[in-house]
Amino acid sequence: NAGVTQTPKFQVLKTGQSMTLQCAQDMNHEYMSWYRQDPGMGLRLIHYSVGAGITDQGEVPNGYNVSRSTTEDFPLRLLSAAPSQTSVYFCASSIGGGTEAFFGQGTRLTVV
Amino acid sequence: DQQVKQNSPSLSVQEGRISILNCDYTNSMFDYFLWYKKYPAEGPTFLISISSIKDKNEDGRFTVFLNKSAKHLSLHIVPSQPGDSAVYFCAARGDGSARQLTFGSGTQLTVLP
Numbered sequence: 001n002a003g004v005t006q007t008p009k010f011q012v013l014k015t016g017q018s019m020t021l022q023c024a025q026d027m028n029h030e031y032m033s034w035y036r037q038d039p040g041m042g043l044r045l046i047h048y049s050v051g052a053g054i055t056d057q058g059e060v061p062n063g064y065n066v067s068r069s070t071t072e073d074f075p076l077r078l079l080s081a082a083p084s085q086t087s088v089y090f091c092a093s094s095i096g097g098g099t100e101a102f103f104g105q106g107t108r109l110t111v112v
Numbered sequence: 113d114q115q116v117k118q119n120s121p122s123l124s125v126q127e128g129r130i131s132i133l134n135c136d137y138t139n140s141m142f143d144y145f146l147w148y149k150k151y152p153a154e155g156p157t158f159l160i161s162i163s164s165i166k167d168k169n170e171d172g173r174f175t176v177f178l179n180k181s182a183k184h185l186s187l188h189i190v191p192s193q194p195g196d197s198a199v200y201f202c203a204a205r206g207d208g209s210a211r212q213l214t215f216g217s218g219t220q221l222t223v224l225p
Contacts, residue, residue, distance in 0.1 A: 004155070033212070035215075040121070040217055041217060042116075042118075042201060042215040042216050042217040042218055043156070043201065043203075043215040044215070045212055045213070045214075048212055058212065090155050090156070092155075096211070097205075097211035097212055097213075098144055098205030098206070098211035098212065098213055100146065100158045100161065101158065101213065102158075103148075103155030103156045103157070104155050105153070105154055105155050106153070106154070106155055
């Protein structure tokens with residue numbers, strides 16, 4: 001049972017570089033989301049998707065892009081990395097919005 | 113403006129005693145609340161939840177209490193075990209069309225042997 005798989009686990013980027021954080025789930029969940037975790041801030045919602053082809057912005061969407069071409073995959077793209085995007089990123093999936101969410105192991109991103 | 117607040121960043125408890133983790137919220141439209149546990153280098157895992165139509169939900173050693181008038185919920189762990197040492201997040205479900213979750217900042221629980 002893979003659940004939610006995120007890659008990579010660690011990444012160091014230079015300011016201005018772009019990259020894609022991968023997220024895949026094998027539970028056939030319609031709802032997927034991306035969060036970032038920062039000290040003292042908890043988990044903040046970046047983008048979410050209620051199904052293939054449908055995405056929307058969360059609380060902190062600036063500097064990030066998402067797409068949802070399949071039910072399984074929900075990649076997060078950093079368009080031009082900034083030091084403020086240094087964080088731990090979590091992908092989650094659930095049957096529906098606001099229900100029990102299953103999280104991936106996280107990606108620790110450092111932007112220098 | 114944080115809609116879900118966990119005002120205690122950390123809590124230490126002796127093994128076998130009760131751990132009480134608190135969470136306050138400001139949005140009266142939240143209708144479902146969840147607690148997640150997170151170990152270092154892992155993603156959060158779901159622990160227990162409660163609907164706004166209830167005031168208590170119990171699952172083994174874990175009980176969540178909801179006081180709607182005070183906009184306050186708490187997680188009780190009895191008895192506490194060293195393996196319970198983790199960061200605990202409370203989350204609340206909003207009334208928007210996508211019903212997304214809003215998380216608190218977390219409380220680091222340390223259970224001392």
